[in-house]
Amino acid sequence: MAYTFAQYQESADYIKSKINGFIPKVAMVLGSGLGFLGDVVETPTAIPYGEIPHFKASTAPGHKGRLVFGTLAGKNVAVMQGRMHHYEGYGYDEVSYAVRVLRLLGCDTLIVTNAAGCVRTEWNAGDLMLITDQIKMFSESPLRGANIPEFGVRFPDASHLYTPRLQDVAREAAAELSIPLREGVYFYCYGPQYETPAEVRAVRLLGGDAVGMSTAPEVIAAGHCGMEILGFTLLSNMAAGILDQPLSEQEVLDAAAAAKDKFSHLVLACLEKL
16 A cells, blocks of 8 residues: 555654653664563553554564664664564555654664574574665565655665664674674565575575565665664574575574574664764
8 A cells, every 4th residue: 555644644643642752763673583672671661563553463473563662772762573574465665664653753763683594604593794785676665656755755865775884883882792793785585485595596696695584675764764774684594505404483583582692782782872
């Protein structure tokens, strides 16, 4: 469907009625098994997606499906515990809807996280990757349809969707914490089936370092409406064909649980430096 600016504003107004003048500055989209950061928000106000006008439900495993407002590392945040995916049956405008609403609420920075398959054979499952760029060439854009000028221009530049300044913040934080941090390109695929070994080889040839089923649509929408963006991938498993074993969603959730401490320490350190 094509949303109107009035619908985005209706969602924002409903949320404002629940958060009593609180103005979030940093939006956080937490992926599979990584939503625990929303549980440590201080003085939290949680709003299930189902209560917010025009929001969709999040049905993926490990996604609580709610917005949490409060403070983390001294910053006013809006944390999405779970996201919407195209594979759940949603259009890209629906997948990215929440990002624009958070922009209307005052967020000028977006931190996105995901769990994805590792394409680089010399890296390891369990590594963290700083996203420096993304590839989403083979599907429509969340900006398809009539442009909404209140958010941005018809043909937005995408040269630096992931903000270089924030990448430097992440590198500095990782170095101070002695957390190894890979850097690479996130390659978006639709899902919900995992990629075939042949598709993973194609991703590698096209320049992808990690492959997953989320993030890229929200980042495009956030870039369109002028947000600075920082992205992290948990390389939860080796992508199809690298190891002689099948892939499973439980593997992703187990990897997220194992990386909980280093991931949360890194994100919180970045928040402190913003």
